[in-house]
Amino acid sequence: MTTQPLAVIVDGYSTGNFLPAAFAKAGVSVLHVRSSAEPMASMLAPNLAEYVDELVCAGPEDVGTTVAALAELKPVAVLAGQEPGVPLADLLSERLGLASNGSALSTARRDKYEMIEALRAKGIRCADQLRTTSPAEAVAWARERGEYPVVVKPLSSASSDGVSVCRDEAEVERAAQEVLGTVDIFDHRNTEVLVQSYLDGTxxxxxxVSANGEHYLCGVxxxxxxxxxxxxxxxxxxxxLDSGEHPVPELMAYLETVLAALGIEHGPAHAEVMMTAQGPALVEIGARLNGNMTPGFHDVCLPANQADLIVLAYTDPQKFVATYGNRRYDRVQPAVVHNTSTDQDGVVTGVDQEAVDAIAALPGVHLVSVKLGPGKRIRPTTDLLSSPLRIFLTAPDAADLAAAYDAIQELKDRVYLT
Incomplete structure (x- = not known):
C-alpha cells in the first residue's frame, strides 16, 4: 500500500484533520480507522484523500480483523484523532504492541463519571458527583447535598454540549430531562446523566503532549x-498565558497527578481545570487534541503546535523526550481565541464577505473561522456549539488584541444574513 512508515488515526474528525499533514511533513503516511458504522455527521469529517485507506471497526466483532489487517501493514503508531476514537486507539495500539496508554483505563478517559472517580480513588481533588438514569434521582441528590449551584451534563460529550449550571431543583430536573434521551455531538444516545458539585473559580x-510518561506542557x-x-x-x-504566570506552575503540577491517575503516558491531552479557593480541580480531560488547535496560529504564538508535537512523540519518542520531556512552553507572543456570541435566530441566507474581510483586516487577527453557511440555522448563543464565529488573534502587543476584540463586537452580527 505504501513504502513510507505508516501511522493509524482513529476517528480523525475536527482538529484531527491537522494530523495527516503533520505526519506527512515527517515522511509518514496515514491510514484512517472509523469506530462507527456510519460517519459521525455532527463533526468536521476527515479528509480521506489525505489517507492511504480507511478501515471500519464499528464493534467488538471487528477488532480481531482490524488488528490482523493492521499487523500486516506494520504501523509505527495508532492514535485517536478525536474523542470517540480514544478507546479503540487504546485497544488497537495495545494489541499491536505499539506505544499505548492501554485499554485498562480507557473508560475513565472517556466517561466523565469514571474519570472523576479515578481521581477520587487516588486522593486527587475533584467534584462530588452522581451518575443516574433518573431526573428524580438527580433532584434528590442535589436536595440532599443542599448546596447550589450544581452542574448537569452528558457523560461523554464535548464543546459544552448539554452542560447546565442549575440553581434549584426545578432547573436540575429540567436539565436532566433535556440530556436524557438526546444524542450527543458524537452521535451517541445519552441514556445516563451526570450531576456534579459546582467548582467555583477561574x-x-x-x-x-507526552512520550514514555514524560510530559510537555504546550499551552495554558x-x-x-x-x-x-x-x-x-x-x-x-x-x-x-505565559508559562511563568500564576497559576500555570500549580496547574501543571496538578495535571501531572491527573495524567498519572488516568494512565496517559503517550500522546496528547486537552484538560479543563478550575482553579478554586482550595486549589486546582479537574473539570474534564480528553486524550486528544485541543479543539481550538490550529497549527499556523500556534506556530506564531507558541514554540510548537500540538499536532507536530504529537507526531514527534510517536515517531521519535527519544528526540521528543530529549527536547521537550518534563518541560514547559515559553509564550512567543500574546494570543486570544474569541468565540463570538449572537442573538440572531433564523436560517442563514448568505455570508457578507465584506464583513468577514473587515474582521480579518483588523490588526492582530490571524484567522476568521466562519462556522455557518447558507441554509444552516443560526440561533442565540448558549454554548460553544452555537457560537457562530471563531476568531484567532495574536500580536506582539496585547493592546492590539483588545482593540481588535472591541472592533469585532461591532462587526460580528453583520457576517450572517438571515
Missing amino acids: EYIVDT WQYDKTTTATGKRIYDRDVL
Whole structure:
C-alpha cells in the first residue's frame, strides 16, 4: 500500500484533520480507522484523500480483523484523532504492541463519571458527583447535598454540549430531562446523566503532549466568560498565558497527578481545570487534541503546535523526550481565541464577505473561522456549539488584541444574513 512508515488515526474528525499533514511533513503516511458504522455527521469529517485507506471497526466483532489487517501493514503508531476514537486507539495500539496508554483505563478517559472517580480513588481533588438514569434521582441528590449551584451534563460529550449550571431543583430536573434521551455531538444516545458539585473559580485549558510518561506542557489558556441576556454563562475568550504566570506552575503540577491517575503516558491531552479557593480541580480531560488547535496560529504564538508535537512523540519518542520531556512552553507572543456570541435566530441566507474581510483586516487577527453557511440555522448563543464565529488573534502587543476584540463586537452580527 505504501513504502513510507505508516501511522493509524482513529476517528480523525475536527482538529484531527491537522494530523495527516503533520505526519506527512515527517515522511509518514496515514491510514484512517472509523469506530462507527456510519460517519459521525455532527463533526468536521476527515479528509480521506489525505489517507492511504480507511478501515471500519464499528464493534467488538471487528477488532480481531482490524488488528490482523493492521499487523500486516506494520504501523509505527495508532492514535485517536478525536474523542470517540480514544478507546479503540487504546485497544488497537495495545494489541499491536505499539506505544499505548492501554485499554485498562480507557473508560475513565472517556466517561466523565469514571474519570472523576479515578481521581477520587487516588486522593486527587475533584467534584462530588452522581451518575443516574433518573431526573428524580438527580433532584434528590442535589436536595440532599443542599448546596447550589450544581452542574448537569452528558457523560461523554464535548464543546459544552448539554452542560447546565442549575440553581434549584426545578432547573436540575429540567436539565436532566433535556440530556436524557438526546444524542450527543458524537452521535451517541445519552441514556445516563451526570450531576456534579459546582467548582467555583477561574477555568483554564491545559494542553500537553507526552512520550514514555514524560510530559510537555504546550499551552495554558485562561477562559474569559460572558453572561447572556438570559443569564447563561458562555465562553468568550481563551487567553494564552505565559508559562511563568500564576497559576500555570500549580496547574501543571496538578495535571501531572491527573495524567498519572488516568494512565496517559503517550500522546496528547486537552484538560479543563478550575482553579478554586482550595486549589486546582479537574473539570474534564480528553486524550486528544485541543479543539481550538490550529497549527499556523500556534506556530506564531507558541514554540510548537500540538499536532507536530504529537507526531514527534510517536515517531521519535527519544528526540521528543530529549527536547521537550518534563518541560514547559515559553509564550512567543500574546494570543486570544474569541468565540463570538449572537442573538440572531433564523436560517442563514448568505455570508457578507465584506464583513468577514473587515474582521480579518483588523490588526492582530490571524484567522476568521466562519462556522455557518447558507441554509444552516443560526440561533442565540448558549454554548460553544452555537457560537457562530471563531476568531484567532495574536500580536506582539496585547493592546492590539483588545482593540481588535472591541472592533469585532461591532462587526460580528453583520457576517450572517438571515
